[in-house]
Amino acid sequence: MSSCLVVMGVSGVGKSTVSALLAEELGWILAEGDSFHPAENIAKMAAGTPLTDTDRRPWLAALRDWISEQSEAGRNAVVTCSALKRSYRDILRQADADVRFVHLSAASEEVGPRLAERTGHFMPTSLLESQYAALEPLGDDEPGASVHAIGTPEEITERTVKELGLPA
Template sequence: MTTTCLVVMGVSGAGKTTIARMLADRLGWRMAEADEFHPPANIAKMTAGTPLTDADRAPWLRAIRDWVSERDAEGENVVVTCSALKRAYRDLLRQATARVRFVYLRGTTEIVGSRLADRSGHFMPPSLLGSQFGDLEPLAPDEDGVTVDIGDTPEHITDTALVALGLRNGASAGA
C-alpha cells in the first residue's frame, strides 16, 4: 500500500514548521524539515540575501523527493515542510513513490512580514520575502491538497487541514 506524504507549503514565515509538527503529532507520522535538505551553497546564498534560482532548488527538491520515496519503501507516512512555491517544484515532489498531498498555508505579506520580523535564528532573511511571494503559484484545483488561511490559531489551522484532507488523529494514509 502506498503511503502518504503531507507537504506543508508556503512562503518563509507562514508557519510551516509549527503546522507540520502539529500535523505529525496528531497523525503519529514522522516529520522532516526541508531546510535540512539544502546544500551548503543554497544556505550561503539565502543568508547573503540572494534568492535561489530554479537551478539552485532542483537538487534540493530531488533530495526531498528521494527521502519521501525511501520512507514510502519503508511503509512510513511523513509530513515535510517545503516552500514548494511553484507548480513545477510540486510536480517534482509528486514524482515520489508515496502519495504526495499539499497543505498550502496562505497568508498576506503583512501577516508573514510581521512574523519574519519577530523571528530569529533562521538563515532566511525577511528581505527575500518579496521574491518568495513573486514566485508563489498557489495550489491549482487539480492538485491534491488544501489551502488554509494562516490568520487563525495553529490549532485551528491544523484542525481545518485535517478535516479538509479527510484525515483524523491516527488515521491511515488512505482515510
C-alpha cells in the first residue's frame, strides 16, 4: 500500500508551496486539491460564499478516489486539501492508501496578509474567518502532525519531514 500526505489547513497557510516542496524532496507525485472542485464550488467561493458540507462531499470523494488510484498504481502522493473538519478527513482516510495529514497551522493574523497578497486564486480574503471557524485540528487518533507554518517554505518542509519521520 502506498502513502499519501494530505497537506491541510486554511487558505493562504502555504499548502500548495509546501506540498510542492514535499513532493519534490520525497520524489512523490503531487495533486492540487483545488483542481478537483466542481465549477459550482469555485463559483460559490469566488462570490464569497462559504461551501457547505454538501458542496464538499463530491470534491472530497474525487480526491479520495484519486488517492486510491495512485496507491493501486504503486505511487506515493502529496495532496493539498483544506480538510478543515474531521468528517472531511474521514472521507479521505477511506482511500486505499496509508493517508496521513500535515496540518499547517498559523494564526489568522499571520495568514491574512499572505492571502491578501495572493493573486490569481478564487478564494477571497473575506472567507478566511469562516475557515478558521470550521477548522477542527487533528485529533490524537488521526495519523499525521501539526506543523507551525511560519518561516520559509523550505524550513516548514524540513520540519514536516522530521516530524513525520519521512526519508529525505
